Every structure is written in C-alpha cells, then in structure tokens.
Amino acid sequence: MQIHDLPYPDPGLPDARSGPRFLLWLGRNQLGGQLKSLCWGLLHFLSVASLPYGVGFAVQAVVDGSGSRLALAGGLILLLGAALALGDTMLHRTAVTNWITAAARVQQLLARRTAALGAALTRRVAAGEVVAVSTGDVEKIGWFVEALSRFAAAALTVVVVCVGLVLYQPALGIVVAVGMPVLALAVLPLLPRATRRADQQREKAGRATELASDTVAGLRVLRGIGGEELFLDRYRRASQEVRTAAVRSARMWSLISAVQVLLPGLLLIAVVWYGIELARQGRITVGELVTVYSAVMILNYPLRHFEEIAMAYSFSRPSAQRAARVLSLERVTEPGGLRAAEAPAGDLYDPVTGLLAPAGRLTAVVCGDPDLAGRLADRLGGHPTDADTGTRSTSTSASASASGDGSESGSDSDSGSGSDPAKAATPVTALPSVLLGGVPLDELPLDTARTAVLVQDKDPVLLSGTLAELLDVPSSGSVRPAEALAAAQCADVLDALSQASLDDDPMNARITERGRSLSGGQRQRLALARSLVTDPEALVLDEPTSAVDSHTEARIAEGLRALRSGRTTVVLTSSPLLLDRADRVVLVHEGTVAAVGEHRELVLTEPRYRAVVTRETDEEAASAALSRNAGTSPHGEPGLGDAGIEELTEIEETA
Structure with a gap:
C-alpha cells in the first residue's frame, strides 16, 4: 500500500483484544511495507558499518606506502557512500510510508466504528478519549510501526558487525561481541519506570484536555454565573500537574539516554586500551586497530535505535490499548444485518417497555426519569446502551465493561489480567430488539436501519459549515429545506444568519463549530429542521423543544404535526404544549408502559402522569384529590366520596 492508494478499500477486521495484539495485527497487515523498509535499512546500516573497514584499509595502505591499495580504498569508500545515501533515502521513504498508512488504517477503523455506534459511542467511552485516540494516539501507533523496521535493520547490523569483527580480528572482536549485548540490554531495567512515568503524564494530560474542552464548551454559562476564574484555577492546577509529570518522565528518559552514551564510551575506551597493547605486541596492525575502533564508534548509531524502539513501544502501547478499547465495541448483531436491505414500514414497537408507536401517527412519550428517556430513544433507533447489550458490570467504570478487559478507562493494562475477578463483566440475557413493522432493527443492515429510524438526541451537534451544507443530508426528497425550517420556526435564526452572510443569503452563512455562535434554542431548532429534512420512516425526537420559549414551542408543535402528517413520529417530552397536540400519549x-391515552384525559385520570407533566408534588396531588371530592360545607371537615378515597389511596401508594 502506497500513500497515493489511500484510503484502504477495506481496512480489515482488527484484533482488538489488547493493545499488543492490535499492534501485532497492524504489523501483519503491513508486512510488505515492513520488509521493504527492512531491506533498505540493511543497505543503509551495513554501508555505515562497512565504512570503518574502508578507512582502516586506507590507513594501512598509507602506512605500507601502497598507492594502488589507497586508490582501491578510496573507490570502496566512494561506493559505500553512494550505497549509504541511497539506503538512507529509501529507508526514510518506506518508513514514513509505513507510518502514514498505519495511521490511516487506524483512523479508518475508528471512523467505521464511530459510524457504526453513532451517539451510543460517547455513552460507552468518554468523548475526550475518542478524540485522543483519533488524534494523538494514532500518531504514536504510527511511530511504533515506522520505527519497527529501522530497529530490526539496526539489530541485524549489530549482529553482522559483531560476527564480522570476530572473524576479522578475534582478539578485539570478542571484546566487542561481548560488550554490545550488554549495551543493548543495559537500559531494560529502567524501561518499566520510564513507561509508568510516561503513562502518568499522558493520563494527567488527558484530564487537562478534557477539563479545557468542558470549559470552552460551557464558556457562555461560566460567564453568566461568574465561574470563569474557578475553572481557570482548576485548569492551572491540572496544567501544573502535567508539567510536573512531564519533567519526571523527561528525567527518566534522559537517564536512559545518558546510559546509552556512557556505556558505549566505556566500551570504546576498553577497545582502544586493549588494542594498543595488542599493537605493541605486534599481534594486530595499525589498520586493524583503526578498523575495530571505527566500527565501535559507528555501532553507536544503530544502537540509538534500541532506545527509540523502547520509547516508541512505551508510548504506543497505551495508545493501542485505547484504540483497541474503542474498536472492541460492537452492536448487538453484525453491522451487515441478517435481513434484506429494503426498509420496513409499520408500527414501531419496543418489547422491553411495551411502547407502541402506530404507523403514521404522532406519539408522545412521557418518562419521569430523563436517563430512562435517553436510553429509550437510543433503543428505538437501534443503538442499545450497555444495559441493553447483555453486559452487567459491577466495576466503577462503564467504559471498562464495554471494552471487555476488566480495567478502568484510565488504565493502561494490556489484558486486564490484574483486575479483580469480582469486578469482571458478567454476561446476562440480551434484551430483545425494537421492531419496525414486525422486523427487528438489529437484524437489518446498519444503513437500512438508520434510514428507517432517525433519532435526534436531546443535545444535537451542528457541524461547522454553511447552513446549506448543514441541511444537505441524505433524505427522501419529500421535504424541502424551506419547509423544514418553517416547521421548526427558524425565521429569527435565518434573519440572524442573513446578517452574517456576505450576500444576505442565510443559506450561505457559516455556522461555527458545534454552533457555538448560536443560542441553545437556535441550535435546537436548526437540528430539528435537519431531522425533518431527512424525512425518515420513523422519527424519534428526544426533548426537541427544551431550550425554546412556550410561544415558539406551541408553533413548533403545530408545524411538526403538519409536516410529519402520515409519518411515524415519536417525541419524548414532558411539555404540555407538545403533549396536547399528539395523537397518542x-x-x-x-x-x-403505565398508561396510554390523550393528554387531557391522562391529566385528569392518571396521578403519575399529572405529577410529571405539571410538576405536581405529592402534597399538592393529595390536596387536589381532597378538593375535587370534598363535601359541600366550606367550613366543615371534608368528606371523601368513594372516588376520592380511591384516588387518594393511589396517590399515596405511588408516593
């Protein structure tokens, strides 16, 4: 795979059981590129390592006064220089190609997994972790893949040179052959501590980044409540912790570098001292001494790659672990689906709650628990949460159970072998899938399921770009953008955007990242318009008007009902204005499901419904029941009829 061939037609199915397994899988998939890089690396390093022989040959020719041998040595050095330049150029080219193609493969895998999981991804893995994996972690993984072939070439070169020196000059060659493994392995005892410190630095940096992201996202709110300085102080402390951890990590890596300089220097001193003694005894020539001395000097260069591969692995291992954690997340069934690709039509039914949304009608759903409403919206869209995927975990980390490795989300454990078995994820029976027209969504191809049912989250995201680009989404073509904007009551938003547009056309006005230049209500209405444009078979809206005023909300309810006439629509809300215009509540x-009916009927007959919709307290509910069933005397003690006693009893039992 070359850079100009990217992206991959199919990035493959990764081995996401652990970080090292994922790195091994990447290496196997880039075996051809690694072999090319290894061959060019051998040419480069062996050319470098052969230069001392040419230099020693030239020195001995000068000592012997042989002009022909001196010319031959010069030609040899020239040839080695050309091979060195060619090998270095091609090594760099192939190694960087390995880096970029590996990073591209990981990014494609992450993009595919993100698209498969949708909004459920950030409920199972922290959003900051997803961003870190797709940016910095991808670069670190690519670095290890790129450094691997260079290290292999350097290691083979060291072996070849040591064997060559033993054959060329056994007395000195044995000293070098014994000393080189010591140099290569001397830093191993320091690597675990260096890795731990590097992991601590990355963990603290991740926390600081997440804190900064939260602060920027909530800057408007912070300014409103005067909390800017509080969060800035928190970020300053987090930043100082990152700085301290970075200094501690740098100290350890500098110690490793110092060892890599000190020990080769000691070996060089030993070789020179012993070589001089051998030369005095006449056992070696001056040229042979220069050759061995130069070889030891040159070997410092490939030895540097031992330190690099240690650093690359220590940094890439936790990055690969985080990538594997994200890539291990799955839907209930395979994304390809088990049924044909045609989109079903009909009633939307959730067998878990018993919720039925009849085809072609506007159904409003009231949940007393906002978290339950969010999970129900995800289920209706075919995106089950952890509770629906058949996994129960007693661990404190939700992302740990989702990854299946038993470790907390901040852990860098490769396999989770050190976790407490009592905290491991325990499989339970998976909940049944939502049905659309009698067809389980989990048995449909992913694209078909998402075309059939669209879920708008309670906190929708607006991507940066023009308004026309925002509304340019896959759709049936039955709903024009102008109609969707009118139904979502976006007239004031269009006026504001037209003033920001260069040609007074609001469709050409640019929307900033996540719509930060707009108010919460404006963002919510634009997101609703985008959902209406898609015109899916079934549309699920989770609190679509929570950030708008009551007058606008009433008009949105009328527009939504008119535009979605004849289409299945589910609105999870507790707003009386929306509930009053629903066909079914x-x-x-x-x-x-505890009750089904119309809004006004349920307000009168269902105390639990009334408590959620009117925000009625238990005491107020009991007082209302007493008032409705009280006796005629305003001054006497109230007398309850049978209906009043029954309603009051039901209210008390509910409370």
Whole structure:
C-alpha cells in the first residue's frame, strides 16, 4: 500500500483484544511495507558499518606506502557512500510510508466504528478519549510501526558487525561481541519506570484536555454565573500537574539516554586500551586497530535505535490499548444485518417497555426519569446502551465493561489480567430488539436501519459549515429545506444568519463549530429542521423543544404535526404544549408502559402522569384529590366520596 492508494478499500477486521495484539495485527497487515523498509535499512546500516573497514584499509595502505591499495580504498569508500545515501533515502521513504498508512488504517477503523455506534459511542467511552485516540494516539501507533523496521535493520547490523569483527580480528572482536549485548540490554531495567512515568503524564494530560474542552464548551454559562476564574484555577492546577509529570518522565528518559552514551564510551575506551597493547605486541596492525575502533564508534548509531524502539513501544502501547478499547465495541448483531436491505414500514414497537408507536401517527412519550428517556430513544433507533447489550458490570467504570478487559478507562493494562475477578463483566440475557413493522432493527443492515429510524438526541451537534451544507443530508426528497425550517420556526435564526452572510443569503452563512455562535434554542431548532429534512420512516425526537420559549414551542408543535402528517413520529417530552397536540400519549413508568391515552384525559385520570407533566408534588396531588371530592360545607371537615378515597389511596401508594 502506497500513500497515493489511500484510503484502504477495506481496512480489515482488527484484533482488538489488547493493545499488543492490535499492534501485532497492524504489523501483519503491513508486512510488505515492513520488509521493504527492512531491506533498505540493511543497505543503509551495513554501508555505515562497512565504512570503518574502508578507512582502516586506507590507513594501512598509507602506512605500507601502497598507492594502488589507497586508490582501491578510496573507490570502496566512494561506493559505500553512494550505497549509504541511497539506503538512507529509501529507508526514510518506506518508513514514513509505513507510518502514514498505519495511521490511516487506524483512523479508518475508528471512523467505521464511530459510524457504526453513532451517539451510543460517547455513552460507552468518554468523548475526550475518542478524540485522543483519533488524534494523538494514532500518531504514536504510527511511530511504533515506522520505527519497527529501522530497529530490526539496526539489530541485524549489530549482529553482522559483531560476527564480522570476530572473524576479522578475534582478539578485539570478542571484546566487542561481548560488550554490545550488554549495551543493548543495559537500559531494560529502567524501561518499566520510564513507561509508568510516561503513562502518568499522558493520563494527567488527558484530564487537562478534557477539563479545557468542558470549559470552552460551557464558556457562555461560566460567564453568566461568574465561574470563569474557578475553572481557570482548576485548569492551572491540572496544567501544573502535567508539567510536573512531564519533567519526571523527561528525567527518566534522559537517564536512559545518558546510559546509552556512557556505556558505549566505556566500551570504546576498553577497545582502544586493549588494542594498543595488542599493537605493541605486534599481534594486530595499525589498520586493524583503526578498523575495530571505527566500527565501535559507528555501532553507536544503530544502537540509538534500541532506545527509540523502547520509547516508541512505551508510548504506543497505551495508545493501542485505547484504540483497541474503542474498536472492541460492537452492536448487538453484525453491522451487515441478517435481513434484506429494503426498509420496513409499520408500527414501531419496543418489547422491553411495551411502547407502541402506530404507523403514521404522532406519539408522545412521557418518562419521569430523563436517563430512562435517553436510553429509550437510543433503543428505538437501534443503538442499545450497555444495559441493553447483555453486559452487567459491577466495576466503577462503564467504559471498562464495554471494552471487555476488566480495567478502568484510565488504565493502561494490556489484558486486564490484574483486575479483580469480582469486578469482571458478567454476561446476562440480551434484551430483545425494537421492531419496525414486525422486523427487528438489529437484524437489518446498519444503513437500512438508520434510514428507517432517525433519532435526534436531546443535545444535537451542528457541524461547522454553511447552513446549506448543514441541511444537505441524505433524505427522501419529500421535504424541502424551506419547509423544514418553517416547521421548526427558524425565521429569527435565518434573519440572524442573513446578517452574517456576505450576500444576505442565510443559506450561505457559516455556522461555527458545534454552533457555538448560536443560542441553545437556535441550535435546537436548526437540528430539528435537519431531522425533518431527512424525512425518515420513523422519527424519534428526544426533548426537541427544551431550550425554546412556550410561544415558539406551541408553533413548533403545530408545524411538526403538519409536516410529519402520515409519518411515524415519536417525541419524548414532558411539555404540555407538545403533549396536547399528539395523537397518542404514552406514560412510561419504571421502565414499562403505565398508561396510554390523550393528554387531557391522562391529566385528569392518571396521578403519575399529572405529577410529571405539571410538576405536581405529592402534597399538592393529595390536596387536589381532597378538593375535587370534598363535601359541600366550606367550613366543615371534608368528606371523601368513594372516588376520592380511591384516588387518594393511589396517590399515596405511588408516593
């Protein structure tokens, strides 16, 4: 694979069981590129290592006064210089190609996994971790892949040179052959501590980055409550912790570098001292001494790659572990689906809660628990959360159970072997899938399922670009952008955007990242318009009007009802304005359907529904029941009828 061939037609199925396994899988998939880089690296390093022989040959020719041998030595050195330049150039080219293609493969895998999981991804893995994996971690993984072939070439060169010196000059060659493994392995005892310090630095840097992201995202709110300095102080402390950890890590790596300089220097001193003694005794010539001395000097160069591969692995291992954690997340069934690709139509039914959204009608769902509403919206869209995927974990980290390695999300453990077995994920029975027209969503191809059911999260994201690009989404073509914007009551948003546009056309106005230049209500309405443009078979909206005023909310309810007429629409909300315009209202209490009817009917007959919609307290509910069933005397003690006693009893039991 060359750079101009990217992206990969198919990046493959990764081995995401652990970080080292993922790195090994990457290496196997780039075997051809690694072999090319290894061959060019051998040419480069062997040319470098052969230069001392040419230099020693030239020195001995001068000592012997042989002009022909001196000319031959000059030609040999020239040839080695050309081979060195060619090998260095091609080694760099092939190694960087390995780096870029490996990073591209990882990014494609992450993009594919992100697309497969959708909004459920950030509920199972922290958003900051996903960003870190797709940016900095990808670079570190690529660095290790790129350094691997250079290290292999350097290691083979050291072996070849040591064997050559033993054959060329046994007395000195044995000293070098014994000393080189000591030099190569001397830093191994320091690597675990250096790796731990590097891991601590990355962990603290990740926390600081997440804190900075949260601060920027909530800057408007922080300014409103005067909390800027508080969060700035937190970030300063986090930044200082990162600096301290970075200094501690740098000290350890500088110690490793110092060892890599000190020990070769001691070996060189030993070789020179012993060589001089041998030369005095006449056992070796001056040229042979120069050759061995130069070889030891040159070997410092490939030995440097031993330190590099140690650093690359220590940095890439936790990065590969995080990437493997994200890539190990799966849907309930294979993304390819088990059924044909045609999109089903009909009622939307959740067998877990008993929720039924009849085809072609507007169904409003009321949940007393906002978290339950969010999970229900995910289920209706075919994106089950951890509780729905058949995994139960007693660990404190949700992402740990999702990754299946038993470690916390901040851990760098490769396999989770050191975790407590009592905290390991315990498989349970997977919950049944949501049905659309009687067809389980989990048995549909992913693209088909998402075309059939679209879920708008309660906190939708607006991508940067023009408004026209925002609304340029896959759709049926039945709903024009202008109609969707009108139904979502975006007139004031269009006016604001037209003032920011160069040609007074709001469709050409640019929207900043995540729509930060807009208010919360404006972002929410634009996201609703985008969802309406897609015109899916079933549309699920989770609190689509929570950030708008009541007058705008009433108009949105009318526009939504008119535009989605004849299409299946589910709105999870507790707003009376939306509930009053729904064809059907469903109360979900403690995970199951508790009541079904119209809004005004349920307000009168269902205390639990009334408590959620009107924010009525238990005392107020009891007082209302007493008032409705009280006796005629305003001054006497209230007398309850049978209906009043029954309602009051039900209210008390619910409380």
